[in-house]
Amino acid sequence: MDIERVELKLLKVPLKSRFETSFGEVTEKQFLLVSVHGGGETGYGESVAMDYPMYNEETTGTVWYMLEEFLIPKLFTSQVKQPEEVSEAFAFVRRNNMAKAAIEGAVWDLYAKQQGITLASALGGKKQTIDVGVSIGIEPTVEKVVEYVERFVEEGYKRIKVKIKPGFDVNVIEAIRRRFGSDLPLMADANSAYTMQQIDILKQLDDYGLMMIEQPLAHDDIVDHIKLQKELRTPICLDESIHSVEDARKAIELGSCKMINIKIGRVGGLTESRKIHDLCEKHGIPVWCGGMLEMGVGRAHNIAITTLDNFTVPGDTSASDRYWEEDIVEPAVKLAAPGTLAVPEGAGIGYRINELAVQKYLVRSAEFTKR
Incomplete structure (x- = not known):
């Protein structure tokens, strides 16, 4: 697979109404939107980590750190031909599963788009x-x-x-x-x-x-x-x-x-x-x-x-x-x-990114290119 560039965007979005579980209440949520670019296509992934380590040990902050310091550099230096190989490349990092999933999902989406098939397929x-x-x-x-x-x-x-x-x-x-x-x-x-x-x-x-x-x-x-x-x-x-x-x-x-x-x-x-x-x-x-x-x-x-x-x-x-x-x-x-x-019929995830909404909720962004 041809992977040339990765972008991270931190978004903060309010919920329509509070959502409470046994470990706490959420009224807004931070998201990391990950995009992986290559071969004229862009694949998207989303981190599900929360602001605080309530559900598990990860947070949006730790996910950003792991992506920037370890996972994105490893992706650029790995000879990934199939998306299944991404998890193998990341095996040297223990846990941090939400960070891994965010960028692996983007690679899966990119692969499906490059092949012209749905992510489900x-x-x-x-x-x-x-x-x-x-x-x-x-x-x-x-x-x-x-x-x-x-x-x-x-x-x-x-x-x-x-x-x-x-x-x-x-x-x-x-x-x-x-x-x-x-x-x-x-x-x-x-x-x-x-x-x-x-x-x-x-x-x-x-x-x-x-x-x-x-x-x-x-x-x-x-x-x-x-x-x-x-x-x-x-x-x-x-x-x-x-x-x-x-x-x-x-x-x-x-x-x-x-x-x-x-x-x-x-x-x-x-x-x-x-x-x-x-x-x-x-x-x-x-x-x-x-x-x-x-x-x-x-x-x-x-x-x-x-x-x-x-x-x-x-x-x-x-x-x-x-x-x-x-x-x-x-x-x-x-x-x-x-x-x-x-199930969407378009290539990859089958949805377009609403760029106006992304910019509306954007808190922070960064871009990483393959050297």
Whole structure:
């Protein structure tokens, strides 16, 4: 592949409304938009790291540093012929997966554009549409959560995920079930908020027919989740604990979970995401694509990876207007039908960059060229 230049742009964008999880509240988000140029084409990637190390150890600041000091120089000196080789070139750096994923995704997009094919096709995906769900944060009242559920059910989303934490859990799920019945596809996401000492609370959730409970225990645990899964009828889904295909292999072999949430940034890129997908498919473990409050470029990458066969659970890739008044891609990501997104047909990610929006939210930029 011909890679001549890389650009980094730091954007700060306000959310339409606050979004709260068990580890904190977000009202605006910083993004790193990465563009890789070569052969007359430009590929785009987006870092999903947050301002603070709440979800994992990375931040927008650490991602910028890793890209500038290590990953971009390594990309320029590597003889990359296929996008899969980028993750191999970056293997000398431990973790920093969100930094790796941001630039690896841009290379994947560049490759697809140079080949004149969609990013989904480049990854081996075959779906023309994908089913999507929506994630609802922790709200001041249970009633407010129920209001949001009502809205998103009316919009046709095919799975509802609600964030929970100790003291805001069973009561929320019970209220949703009382209002919408047992047929609503519903799951709870704990974001590591519980311990084994609170197993009685988690066991109460068994009574509500949830699709899954996501990451109830510690962010780095696969051992206590084994014990917990044995006590629950509800499938456990692992998120924060899975950073690689090796993590997924160990969790599956140990019986730590029955589902896995694949987030491209968390696992280090599209190549590793595909490896985890393939492993889970081999072992009969359903996967789905989690969200990290992405803007349009990140959403486009999520759409592309979800076209692989074993993404059988609707993911978190809702329409752009779920979180943003204005997106950085054109057209904005919109539902093609209730609960369904169409896979773009254009080369690469299939969306154009809204340069006016990028300039509007731009905080900092830098350019790097191959010497």
